[in-house]
Amino acid sequence: MSSDTLTLKVEFGGGLELLFSNKRIRDVTIPAFVPGDSSVPSPESESIQPTSLKQADVTFLLHYLREKHLTDRPELFMEKDTVRPGILVLINDTDWELEGEGDYVLKDKDEIVLISTLHGG
Amino acid sequence: MAPASCALCQNAKAILKRPKTGQQICKECFFYVFETEVHHTILEAQLFKPGDKVAIGASGGKDSTVLAYVMKTLNDRYKYGLELFLLSIDEGITGYRDDSLETVKRNQQQYDMPLKILSYDELYGWTMDAIVSRIGKKNNCTFCGVFRRQALDRGASTLNVDHIVTGHNADDIAETVLMNIMRGDIARLGRCTVICTQGEDTIKRSKPFKYAYEKEIVMYAYFKKLDYFSTECIYSPDAYRGHARAFLKDLEAARPSAIIDIIHSGEAFEVKEEIKATQKAQQTCMRCGYMSSNELCKACTLLEGLERGMANSVITDRARRKMDELRPAPDILRTIPQYRSPLPAVSVEVAPQS
Numbered sequence: 087m088s089s090d091t092l093t094l095k096v097e098f099g100g101g102l103e104l105l106f107s108n109k110r111i112r113d114v115t116i117p118a119f120v121p122g123d124s125s126v127p128s129p130e131s132e133s134i135q136p137t138s139l140k141q142a143d144v145t146f147l148l149h150y151l152r153e154k155h156l157t158d159r160p161e162l163f164m165e166k167d168t169v170r171p172g173i174l175v176l177i178n179d180t181d182w183e184l185e186g187e188g189d190y191v192l193k194d195k196d197e198i199v200l201i202s203t204l205h206g207g
Numbered sequence: 208m209a210p211a212s213c214a215l216c217q218n219a220k221a222i223l224k225r226p227k228t229g230q231q232i233c234k235e236c237f238f239y240v241f242e243t244e245v246h247h248t249i250l251e252a253q254l255f256k257p258g259d260k261v262a263i264g265a266s267g268g269k270d271s272t273v274l275a276y277v278m279k280t281l282n283d284r285y286k287y288g289l290e291l292f293l294l295s296i297d298e299g300i301t302g303y304r305d306d307s308l309e310t311v312k313r314n315q316q317q318y319d320m321p322l323k324i325l326s327y328d329e330l331y332g333w334t335m336d337a338i339v340s341r342i343g344k345k346n347n348c349t350f351c352g353v354f355r356r357q358a359l360d361r362g363a364s365t366l367n368v369d370h371i372v373t374g375h376n377a378d379d380i381a382e383t384v385l386m387n388i389m390r391g392d393i394a395r396l397g398r399c400t401v402i403c404t405q406g407e408d409t410i411k412r413s414k415p416f417k418y419a420y421e422k423e424i425v426m427y428a429y430f431k432k433l434d435y436f437s438t439e440c441i442y443s444p445d446a447y448r449g450h451a452r453a454f455l456k457d458l459e460a461a462r463p464s465a466i467i468d469i470i471h472s473g474e475a476f477e478v479k480e481e482i483k484a485t486q487k488a489q490q491t492c493m494r495c496g497y498m499s500s501n502e503l504c505k506a507c508t509l510l511e512g513l514e515r516g517m518a519n520s521v522i523t524d525r526a527r528r529k530m531d532e533l534r535p536a537p538d539i540l541r542t543i544p545q546y547r548s549p550l551p552a553v554s555v556e557v558a559p560q561s
Contacts, residue, residue, distance in 0.1 A: 100269070100425060101437035171456035174425055181426070183224040184211060184231055202437070203269075203425045204452070 090118050092142055092194045096151065100202035102173065107157045114155070116192075120146045124167065126153040144177065145188035147198065162204075174201045215240070222430075226420045226463035234430055241427055245415050246281050252402045254413050257288030260368040262323075264359055265293040265314065267307030270374030272314060272435040273424050274416060278372065279318050292366050293318075296358045297326035298351055299334025303441050310436040317434065325362040327354055331510055332541045339442055342518045347442050350518075353505045357497055357543075363410045364547060375414040378421040378459075381466045382451045384473035389451070393478055400473040409498055420466060496546040507543060514540045 093115045103110045121127065122138035124146045140146075145167055152164055164170060168188055175182040176199040177190055211221045211231045219233035225240075232240065255261065263278060265271045275293060282289050295311045298304050308324060315322040328334045331354060339347050363371050380400060387396035398404060403413035416424065428435055458465040491497070492504035499505070512518040 099429065099437070101439065104438070171453075171460045172421075174422060174429075176429070179222060179430075180220070181223045184221055199429070201425055201429060203421045204456075 091115050092118050092192050092196070094147065094192060094195070095197045096147075097197070097199045098201075099199065100174075101204070102163070102200055102202040105158045105160075105163055106151070106155050112155070114147070114150070116142050116147060116150050118142055124149045126150050141191045143188060143192060144175070144182065144190045144198070147192060148188070169200065172202065172204045174203060175199070176201075223423075223426055226422050226459065227467065229463070237423075237430070238427070241419070241423055242277055242280060242284075245277055245419060246285060248402070248418055249281070249287075249415055252413070254372075254403055254415065255287055255289055255370065258290075259288075259370055260290045260292065260366070261370045261372055262292045262294040262363045262366055262368040263320075264371055264373040265295050265311045265322075266374075267295070267310035267314070267436040268374070269425055269428050269435045269437060270376055270379075270416065270421075272310070272374075272433050273428050273431075274372065274374040275314055275318055275320065276431065276433055277427075278415070279320070291320050292368060293320050293322040294359065294362045294366060294368075294371065295322065295324045296355050296362065297324050297328070298355065299327050299336055300441060301336055303438060304335075306438065307436040310434060313434055323362055323366050325358050325365070327358065330354075330358055330361060331506070331543060333510070333513055335442065338513065338518075341513065341516075344442055346518075350509055350513075351442075353509055357504070357506045357546075360409055360497070361546060368410065370411045370413065372413055372415055374416055376416040376419050376421050376424055377466050377470060378452075378455060380414070380417060380473075381469040382448060382455055384469050385451045385455065386448060387473075393476075396473060396476055397478045400470055417470070418467065492546075495543040497543070510543060511540060 093113055095111065096114050097111045098106050099110065106112075117127070118141065119139045120142045122140045124143075126146075126149050148164060148169060149167075152160055156163055162170060163173070169175060175187070177185045178197050179199070182188075182190065213219050213221050213233035213236050214230045215232050215236040219235065221231035222234050223237050224231050225237075249255065261278070263271065263275045265275055275291075278289075278291055281287065282291060293311060293315055295308060297308060311322060311324075314320075326334070335347065335351055338350050342350075359371060383399040384396065387393075387399055400417075402417045403411060405411040427433075455466065455469070458469075462468075489498050489500060490502075492499040492507055493502050494507045495504060497504045497506065499507075501508075503511070509518070
């Protein structure tokens, strides 16, 4: 593991896993520094240096999950730059609302849990 | 951001921001306040008395799983003296209800409560799979809703319970308020916020989670590691409710108190006496004995339509009358077994919920 990437444990629940090939838990490796607009770098554009870089945050992770791992119905996962209302996010078992939501800067081995509340009761 | 400490015990690390109050609280305080609020809801509405037999309507989903767990916890902690049962309805939806019923069966072991499963197939002779293959996916939610309501009452009657509790939460009730306003359904608007309903001939039903936010229910299930099932019904979800739900979630994102505010708003509407007077009086279904506002109850009407191959024409009373003119009901139709009311015939003013 090099210091320019972060490996995170991402867990889906409450039916959200159905959008991610029905796999509940996965390890995700992302760059430690990412484009300022949270766009996910594609292999071809690697040589082009984005104008601004930021430390990888949860907003970037959401974009990354949508680009790389989501298999079904992207509109049920994100709206604009964040998760769709009704999806709960936990960062290391703490409500992300206490951790700065999308602006939380990720650390190596962080555990992110995403749970949908929208599925039948 | 530095981790905040709990606003209640000032001690442990906060793990949750409560949508109702904005308070940041720790895991143990969260469990305690969540359970205690439900307890207060139960006490204030005087839902139970010692010795009551109470069936928990259990689907295997998050709300009813948390409800079963919390009911058991509170019954033990505060000595309610209730006899608790799990009651599940098997609509006969392959790949959906069969899986969620497995969850309920595990809950039966985990919570040590007797479980009764009643299926549409044994009660009506039709599974939802069979109904959908006959009528398609357009009106199937109507059948399912009418059949489930009556099945729950009948299941409760076989268990000989006094009371059914369901997992309807604050978000569900706020959605229903919005839907009833949008449809101008003043009768349902009046009763959808009522915590406990009892018709003349039906078993008492109540919603101990009336003030519990969905976010907290899901967080509670997550932190308690409760075993629940979460898959959308395979026969198209209720699209209208879906819109109300998305709208409500947007409102909640802007202002978390919106959910309680909408429930309050629903309660604040007053139904005029002359409007109440136009609502139909309750009677007993001439075919199966279940309570009904017409000669035939909704379930018998729908079942007759299915049996006669005219299912799509029995959604309205007018269409039904047309069907009768065309061809009176033959005697050989499959019907629903006679309903025996578990209660003495006393009149209580509140009508059954929507």
